[in-house]
Amino acid sequence: xxxxxxxxxxxxxxxxxxxxxxTRLLLGFREPQEHEAxxxxxxxxxxxxxxxxxxxSKRFQGEIVSHTDRLFWVCSSLGEAIEGELYDAVxxxxxxQLEWIGPVYHHPHVPGRAGLQCPLPNALxxxxxxxxxxxxxDIELREDEFRSRYLPGYRYYTIVxxxxxxxxxxxxxxxxxxxxxxxxxxxxxxxxxxxxxFEPVDTFYKPDAATGYRGQWNLVKTHIAGPGRTAWDxxxxxxxxxxxxxGCDLSHSDLYFVGGLGGPNNIGDDNPSLxxxxxxxxxxxxxxxxxxxxxxxxxxxxxxxxxxxxxxxFTTLTDGWFVHLLTFAVDNGADVINMSFSMPSWGSLVxxxxxxxxxxxSNIVLxxxxxxxxxxxxxxxxxxxVIACGATxxxxxxxxxxxxxxxxxxxxxxxxxxxxxVRGTGNLSDLDRRDWLSDFWGTSPAAAHxxxxxxxxxxxxxxxxxxxxxxxxxxxxxxxPLSWIYDQVSANGPRNADxxxxxxxxxxxxxxxxxxxxxxxx
Amino acid sequence: xxxHPLHRERLERALEAHETALxxxxxxxxxxxxxxxxxxxxxxxDDDILKLIDDFVDSPQLADxxxxxxxxxxxxxxxxxxxxxxxxxxxxxxKDPQPILRFQFTVRSLTVLADWDPKSGACTRAAVAGDGAxxx
Numbered sequence: 298x299x300x301x302x303x304x305x306x307x308x309x310x311x312x313x314x315x316x317x318x319x320t321r322l323l324l325g326f327r328e329p330q331e332h333e334a335x336x337x338x339x340x341x342x343x344x345x346x347x348x349x350x351x352x353x354s355k356r357f358q359g360e361i362v363s364h365t366d367r368l369f370w371v372c373s374s375l376g377e378a379i380e381g382e383l384y385d386a387v388x389x390x391x392x393x394q395l396e397w398i399g400p401v402y403h404h405p406h407v408p409g410r411a412g413l414q415c416p417l418p419n420a421l422x423x424x425x426x427x428x429x430x431x432x433x434x435d436i437e438l439r440e441d442e443f444r445s446r447y448l449p450g451y452r453y454y455t456i457v458x459x460x461x462x463x464x465x466x467x468x469x470x471x472x473x474x475x476x477x478x479x480x481x482x483x484x485x486x487x488x489x490x491x492x493x494x495f496e497p498v499d500t501f502y503k504p505d506a507a508t509g510y511r512g513q514w515n516l517v518k519t520h521i522a523g524p525g526r527t528a529w530d531x532x533x534x535x536x537x538x539x540x541x542x543x544g545c546d547l548s549h550s551d552l553y554f555v556g557g558l559g560g561p562n563n564i565g566d567d568n569p570s571l572x573x574x575x576x577x578x579x580x581x582x583x584x585x586x587x588x589x590x591x592x593x594x595x596x597x598x599x600x601x602x603x604x605x606x607x608x609x610x611f612t613t614l615t616d617g618w619f620v621h622l623l624t625f626a627v628d629n630g631a632d633v634i635n636m637s638f639s640m641p642s643w644g645s646l647v648x649x650x651x652x653x654x655x656x657x658x659s660n661i662v663l664x665x666x667x668x669x670x671x672x673x674x675x676x677x678x679x680x681x682x683v684i685a686c687g688a689t690x691x692x693x694x695x696x697x698x699x700x701x702x703x704x705x706x707x708x709x710x711x712x713x714x715x716x717x718x719v720r721g722t723g724n725l726s727d728l729d730r731r732d733w734l735s736d737f738w739g740t741s742p743a744a745a746h747x748x749x750x751x752x753x754x755x756x757x758x759x760x761x762x763x764x765x766x767x768x769x770x771x772x773x774x775x776x777x778p779l780s781w782i783y784d785q786v787s788a789n790g791p792r793n794a795d796x797x798x799x800x801x802x803x804x805x806x807x808x809x810x811x812x813x814x815x816x817x818x819x
Numbered sequence: 820x821x822x823h824p825l826h827r828e829r830l831e832r833a834l835e836a837h838e839t840a841l842x843x844x845x846x847x848x849x850x851x852x853x854x855x856x857x858x859x860x861x862x863x864x865d866d867d868i869l870k871l872i873d874d875f876v877d878s879p880q881l882a883d884x885x886x887x888x889x890x891x892x893x894x895x896x897x898x899x900x901x902x903x904x905x906x907x908x909x910x911x912x913x914k915d916p917q918p919i920l921r922f923q924f925t926v927r928s929l930t931v932l933a934d935w936d937p938k939s940g941a942c943t944r945a946a947v948a949g950d951g952a953x954x955x
Contacts, residue, residue, distance in 0.1 A: 498929075548828045548829040549829075550829065550833040554940075556936070592945065593931075593944075602947065603912060720832075729840070730832075
């Protein structure tokens with residue numbers, strides 16, 4: 298057992314002295330942790346996760362704690378010092394799951410929780426030019442050359458066994474040598490609060506405890522919008538998403554359409570020629586992908602801030618119309634085409650294949666729903682150039698209706714999704730208009746999430762090809778649920794037949810698209 | 820060509836919603852939102868502003884005039900914008916950027932953009948850092 302022996306005062310550099318907050322720790326785990334299980338374990342120790350601003354607690358308004366799936370800030374529920382036996386009990390409770398335990402320090406000149414930070418116990422920055430001085434021989438340090446490359450003047454070292462030799466101890470040993478000084482050996486400090494977090498002001502974004510409305514959980518789950526650092530902190534969408542569907546409500550105040558008034562056969566409110574589509578299906582799909590975001594009303598769409606919808610409606614459900622609509626989208630500047638329908642009998646048609654291939658060759662990203670039969674992935678989702686999207690729920694479980702198989706690409710939320718509805722037909726009322734819906738379900742909204750994410754990626758880097766967009770979306774997807782095995786190999790990372798490459802993670806996807814193109818290791 | 824009938828219908832639907840919001844008694848709005856609704860209504864219900872948009876929709880020359888000196892254009896037409904509202908022409912994003920007529924105002928910390936895109940009609944939203952349309 299190693300009790301907490303962190304210094305009460307720590308000199309970060311010659312200018313900065315911080316003071317130990319004995320009631321808090323940062324726990325670093327080797328693997329992602331489930332929140333509920335972790336909280337239960339912490340309760341046994343009279344500890345709790347550091348609380349963020351939330352619908353349940355308004356106490357910390359605007360303060361979002363920088364928990365990740367492996368790093369968790371914890372504090373004593375009783376306000377007691379976490380030291381001695383309690384510190385040992387934390388180590389014992391999590392045992393080998395823990396990579397390290399980090400101390401939390403408070404900056405004396407920064408009030409409140411904004412001044413809390415953790416000098417990470419597994420990292421040190423050593424000034425270039427003094428590294429030739431002897432490093433401790435009994436402590437294994439490894440240089441991370443990638444990190445060193447972007448730290449001019451310093452080299453970045455990780456400590457292989459930070460639980461036995463935490464960074465403050467290694468640094469103290471180094472400072473004993475005359476060639477090192479406080480500015481020559483630095484910690485990497487992690488702040489407890491995020492500096493920013495974008496949450497849209499759309500009416501139905503946040504949950505409403507009074508009515509039981511869950512809010513746009515789908516955007517939070519996929520790391521599109523806050524709380525926390527999310528995709529929208531990096532970039533808001535632009536571009537044009539063609540929605541080949543039943544048509545859209547063209548006067549909806551929460552949807553923004555491209556010029557030309559919707560393309561051929563878009564009759565607006567609804568499409569009586571297509572009784573097979575749910576009433577207003579196109580309007581619902583469009584809202585998930587690109588409802589106007591941050592406009593003080595209704596819902597937010599994945600790519601909605603600057604993105605526009607090109608609503609393309611079937612007049613009759615024929616392969617000929619499908620080819621026609623694909624061609625219209627290609628010729629009129631669509632960046633992404635969303636196809637939230639499944640027509641297995643069109644899979645072998647040469648004209649359809651050619652139209653999809655032409656769209657792909659025109660650098661348009663194609664997304665389709667995997668289908669709601671629970672069977673094999675339908676068409677056009679199964680086409681080689683189309684990203685096939687299945688549906689998950691709020692717990693990241695696969696929706697039972699979500700079709701699966703080798704063609705499945707990724708998952709996205711597809712149960713109880715808030716979105717736009719045809720005039721007066723919704724169950725959510727804003728500004729006295731029932732123009733929104735709280736519970737759109739199916740692989741249709743799942744595909745719309747992926748279309749919106751593709752539009753976000755293309756607005757970050759318009760030069761991305763459809764294959765690159767697919768690689769980023771698949772390669773950065775979260776492999777959920779944690780109990781599920783991703784045992785099949787693909788060029789874009791592990792996958793399986795039920796979840797494809799996993800549930801989309803918009804933040805990681807945008808990080809991968811921003812230069813330099815950092816790809817998460819499989 | 821004046822404002823397209825569908826764009827006018829969409830605008831009317833949005834304006835009616837703003838009016839309804841201000842009439843709520845059981846769900847009072849914050850002072851900020853009340854002000855936003857009021858300013859947007861003032862803009863959308865002003866016939867002279869709608870006439871200006873009518874002309875803007877198919878007149879690149881008017882767009883240039885507003886870019887150069889929007890204040891004079893407003894004065895010549897006898898238009899007085901609501902307090903704190905400014906007007907300018909910005910370039911839309913996309914492969915074929917079109918001029919967009921933008922009315923902008925700020926209520927406390929909230930900056931609101933009310934854009935008129937000749938091809939797509941009205942779009943209002945709160946501004947964010949690095950907002951899509953660039954100033955012309």
